[in-house]
Amino acid sequence: MKKIVFLMGLWMGLSFLSLSQKMPEILITYYSQSGSTKALAESIAEGAKSVTGVKVNLLPIDQVTSQHLLDARAILVGSPVYNANIAPPVQEFINSWPFEGRPLKDKIGAAFSTGGGISIGEELVMLNIIHSMLIQGMIVVGGEETEAAFGASAVTGEPPFESEKVDEIFIEKGFGLGKRVGELVLKF
Numbered sequence: 001m002k003k004i005v006f007l008m009g010l011w012m013g014l015s016f017l018s019l020s021q022k023m024p025e026i027l028i029t030y031y032s033q034s035g036s037t038k039a040l041a042e043s044i045a046e047g048a049k050s051v052t053g054v055k056v057n058l059l060p061i062d063q064v065t066s067q068h069l070l071d072a073r074a075i076l077v078g079s080p081v082y083n084a085n086i087a088p089p090v091q092e093f094i095n096s097w098p099f100e101g102r103p104l105k106d107k108i109g110a111a112f113s114t115g116g117g118i119s120i121g122e123e124l125v126m127l128n129i130i131h132s133m134l135i136q137g138m139i140v141v142g143g144e145e146t147e148a149a150f151g152a153s154a155v156t157g158e159p160p161f162e163s164e165k166v167d168e169i170f171i172e173k174g175f176g177l178g179k180r181v182g183e184l185v186l187k188f
């Protein structure tokens, strides 16, 4: 009897393992010098993890390999605003993506950004990331709410949002973006 229970447990464990290995992956990657874009990325990861049946990979861009990109069903990229532009390391990262044969085509893509000021670059950065995703043939989506239509963004240096922590209003937008991407990945 004990043997049967053990074998059943083993079978269930292995089934669970093979199911979890097949779960669609969501890659959330970011560049962050002082932690704000990382905090927004973490809220996106929380949103994606709230969807049952997806695997979430949260990594800084310097730890992402081509295999991570190829394995992901969805790729979310975040950058701080630098002089109203995408941060150079993020541009370099995107320029290194595999292109021959368009292996990233039909993956879901989304963008997020943080900037010091209100309306001095976050949208431009998200649109830049989105342009690059469209070149790859990716299916680009925005956040859950109209207020996050281009992706999730946060103001980090201008009153009333100039605190050490990223304001909750932006954290919620991040969560909504992650959750939406998680749900879409399962629908596709």
Ligand SMILES: Cc1cc2nc3c(=O)[nH]c(=O)nc-3n(C[C@H](O)[C@H](O)[C@H](O)COP(=O)(O)O)c2cc1C
Pocket (backbone or CB within 6 Å): 031, 032, 033, 034, 035, 036, 037, 038, 080, 081, 082, 083, 084, 085, 114, 115, 116, 117, 118, 120, 121, 122, 156, 157
């Ligand atoms: C070189 C440099 C240029 C920046 N230029 C802008 C800018 O044009 N617009 C803006 O809103 N914030 C600008 N910022 C502020 C950052 O975008 C903001 O502090 C961001 O939240 C930093 O993200 P991090 O904490 O993930 O590094 C700049 C910061 C640096 C270091």
